[in-house]
Amino acid sequence: MLSALFSVRSGMTTSIYKPSAEQLSRETPTKKVRKATKQAGRPPAELVRTLASRFIIVMLCIAVVLSTLAYGTVHYWALALFQLGAVAIVILWAVDAWRSRTLRFSRSSLQLPVIGLILLGLFQLLPLRSTAGAAEALSSAPVSSLSLDPYSTRLVIVHLCALLIYFAAALAFIDSPKRLRLVARVVTIFGFLLAIFGVIQSFTSSGKIYWLKELPQSVPFGPFYNRHHFAAYMEMALALPLGLLFSGAIESDKRPLYIFAVGMMGIALIMTGSRGGMISLAAEIVFLIVVMGGRGKESESSGEEKGKRAGRARSALMRAGLALALVLAIIGGAVLFGGEDALSRFVGTVNSDDPTTGRAHFWAMTLNIIRAHPVLGTGLGSYGLAFTEYDTHNGLFRLEQAHNDFGAVLRRAR
Known part of the structure; x- marks a missing residue:
């Protein structure tokens, strides 16, 4: 769902960046037509905001929060609630289409992999497996489907359908900078609060979830049964504010808040001891530096002035400095909160007989x-x-x- 925050209906992309007055003054003919149409009292269908569409945005935000707090949605009751939320979104989607007389949908190709997996699962349920000779040797009817476990395959298909609904709704209804900023702030604030909760719980009640549920056969962290799942969630959640910081989309007076939120999520990630999470965080920062550097090169080749090139170079150096400062702050904070044990698992695997732990x-x-x-x-x-x-x-x-x-x-x- 988080990847859908940067795409809108018809496969277009929106930005959180607020344009300047000079940019707003340069209106394209299409914008002028839309403005004239709006002034005439006939707003285009794509600008209609129904109450149902607003409730869909609320449902998406609630799903991001509750699916995490419900132990990461691994129990059947949590999966059922998650899928009921998808049904509610479909109903609200139909109401929005009826009220606005426009069926909103996205042509984004990001949906194709999920659709492909659903079709593959349906094909795997077909009874095409040969069971000759097996029926006589077994007391019950053998599985004739291509899937070795058709029951689990059906459950996965239902779950994929629910995920597709949430994802498609995000692509279709997060269709304005205002809505995009809202969802981005929800993810950032919730990720920050979840990081604080995970750190506090690890200090006061290690081995338990919500200070009540004890898990002797696993190492939990935060609301997740597995600390690696918490690390993966932190890695995805902090990617959003980190990307906004690197792109310069955050106002200068709000940047310290976003930097603090990213730092707290990074500290919580390292304190899980997840080597995969630490490597993913490092790769994420390197990726952002490379991408932002590539954007600067494209502008430079387009014939910009030397002064602007120098400004972009300074901006690239500032981003690299910000990345280095964040890494040092996250590592320092992890050591400060968790002591040397926060990094011992990552460093200790170098001399381990089996670095992959099985x-x-x-x-x-x-x-x-x-x-x-x-x-x-x-x-x-x-x-x-x-x-x-x-x-x-x-x-x-x-x-x-x-x-x-x-x-x-x-x-x-x-």
């Missing part, structure tokens, strides 16, 4: 599954069942995920 075996078994099912995969959500057949160890570990997003996607889709 994941290398999981990945090797995932590759074996991909080789055995190279075309259509084993079925969405069926990894836990497929792993038992190819596991070469004693079966002590029971996995539900491949601990590798690329391997998981290839296993499902191939």
Whole structure:
């Protein structure tokens, strides 16, 4: 959902940046026509804001918050509430279309991967698997679908449909800078508060969620059962304000607040001890520096004046300095709050016998599954069942995920 904040209806892109008076004075003919139409009392359909569309924005913001607080939406009751929210959005979407006489939708190609996964899952449910000879040896009817676990595949399809609804609604209804700023602020503020909550909980009640629910078989952090999930959430949440800071879209008087929020989320991320989260954070900062530097080069090649080029160079240096200061502040804050143990897990793995802590075996078994099912995969959500057949160890570990997003996607889709 967070990636949808930068796209609007018809695949267009909007920006949080507020244009200057000089930029506003240069109106295109299309803008002048829209302005004249609005003054004549006939606003274009794309400018109509119904009450239902406002409720959809509220539902999107609520979903971002509640899906996180409900233990990361891993329980069936939380998934049911999440999917009921998607149904409510569909109803509000229909009401908006009826009131505005316009069905809002996005042509963004970002939706195609999710649609493709849904179609793949439906195809994997078809009874195309040969069960000759198996029916006589089993007391119950064998699975004839292409998916090894059709029940889990159905659940994944339902969940993907709900995610597609939320994502499509975000693309269609976050269609103005005002709405984009609203959702961006909700994500930033909630991420900041969640980081503070996670840090406080780790100090006062380590091993418990909300100071009540104890998890002896996992290492929780914040509302998540797994500390790596909290790190991944922080990495995505801080990307939004960090990108706004690097792009210069934040007013100067608000930049310290955004920097503080980013720093707090980064400190919470490092305190989880997630090596993947730390690496992702570093890669995120490097990516932003490279992207912003590339934008400066494009402007330079377009024939700008030397003074402006010097200004862009200073701006690039300031962004690089900001990135370095943020990294040092985050690491320093993590050590200050969590002590040397905050970084010991990351540094300690260099001399470890198995730096992947068992994941290398999981990945090797995932590759074996991909080789055995190279075309259509084993079925969405069926990894836990497929792993038992190819596991070469004693079966002590029971996995539900491949601990590798690329391997998981290839296993499902191939």
